[in-house]
Amino acid sequence: MASSGKIDLNSPTITWKEAKSYLKGLNNKQKRDHYSVKDFIKLKQIPVWKDTAKKANIKQPEEGKYAKNKALNEKVSLFRGDITKLEVDAIINTANSSLLGGGGVDGCIHRAAGPLLKLECSCLGGCQTGLAKMTCGYLLPAKYVIHTVGPVVQGDLGSAQEEELRNCYRNSMLTAVEGKLRSVAFPCISTGVFGYPPKAAADMALRTIREFLEENKDKFDRVIICVFLEKDEEIYLQKLPEYFPLA
Numbered sequence: 460m461a462s463s464g465k466i467d468l469n470s471p472t473i474t475w476k477e478a479k480s481y482l483k484g485l486n487n488k489q490k491r492d493h494y495s496v497k498d499f500i501k502l503k504q505i506p507v508w509k510d511t512a513k514k515a516n517i518k519q520p521e522e523g524k525y526a527k528n529k530a531l532n533e534k535v536s537l538f539r540g541d542i543t544k545l546e547v548d549a550i551i552n553t554a555n556s557s558l559l560g561g562g563g564v565d566g567c568i569h570r571a572a573g574p575l576l577k578l579e580c581s582c583l584g585g586c587q588t589g590l591a592k593m594t595c596g597y598l599l600p601a602k603y604v605i606h607t608v609g610p611v612v613q614g615d616l617g618s619a620q621e622e623e624l625r626n627c628y629r630n631s632m633l634t635a636v637e638g639k640l641r642s643v644a645f646p647c648i649s650t651g652v653f654g655y656p657p658k659a660a661a662d663m664a665l666r667t668i669r670e671f672l673e674e675n676k677d678k679f680d681r682v683i684i685c686v687f688l689e690k691d692e693e694i695y696l697q698k699l700p701e702y703f704p705l706a
């Protein structure tokens with residue numbers, strides 16, 4: 460135990476349960492002393508879709524299938540960058556079924572969270588495609604990590620994989636609601652190694668997030684779509700006005 464009650468989360472002797480319980484008792488300022496990243500991004504630094512659209516001078520398409528909703532346009536955000544830097548209640552990890560780490564987002568999250576994340580994950584018994592399981596965020600600026608396993612797409616996209624991707628977004632948001640979390644950030648689930656076509660994935664993500672927020676609008680302050688690649692940013696800028704038309 461270090462002095463003044465502060466625990467060294469990098470100590471080889473601390474268990475993940477001790478670390479999780481200790482972190483739960485800290486306020487944001489105290490937690491910041493433990494982040495593995497110093498250039499973390501605060502929620503208030505991430506613009507909402509309403510402001511992004513105005514700045515990007517986005518053209519509103521003809522009447523789409525979703526109604527204009529000012530409140531929802533102030534709850535969703537499109538952000539391009541590293542999801543491990545976001546200071547939100549939870550980031551979603553697009554993991555594999557073992558939940559024991561891998562590459563891509565999964566690798567970035569485990570590296571930034573530190574070894575305690577894998578130790579907690581190893582007690583979860585893996586995760587089936589489409590489901591979601593939550594752990595502590597440890598050294599991440601995010602309080603929690605919601606791990607979900609997306610579908611693998613080889614060849615043509617099938618309806619089963621579409622349903623599985625929809626389940627990833629819905630079950631991750633349901634898990635956040637159960638944990639009373641108010642701000643979450645999604646990466647582009649399954650669009651990397653798992654091969655889901657990015658435009659079709661963006662349609663499924665936006666439809667599912669829109670419909671879930673309509674049913675649970677008071678449960679969230681912010682749902683962030685965190686893209687990493689420029690092409691994904693372009694896809695979402697093009698599709699967002701269809702699902703979140705500018706009010």
Ligand SMILES: NC(=O)c1ccc[n+]([C@H]2O[C@H](COP(=O)([O-])OP(=O)(O)OC[C@H]3O[C@@H](n4cnc5c(N)ncnc54)[C@H](O)[C@@H]3O)[C@@H](O)[C@H]2O)c1
Nearest residue numbers: 541542553555561562563564565567649650651652653687
């Ligand atoms: N990409 C790899 O080299 C690699 C290798 C082995 C396993 N994995 C991982 O990939 C599988 C899941 O496939 P997937 O397509 O769902 O995931 P993914 O391959 O990680 O790609 C998902 C999306 O996340 C983007 N991305 C990558 N790093 C970041 C970051 N730091 N912040 C935000 N977004 C980022 C990436 O560009 C892509 O659009 C799992 O097995 C997992 O372990 C990835």
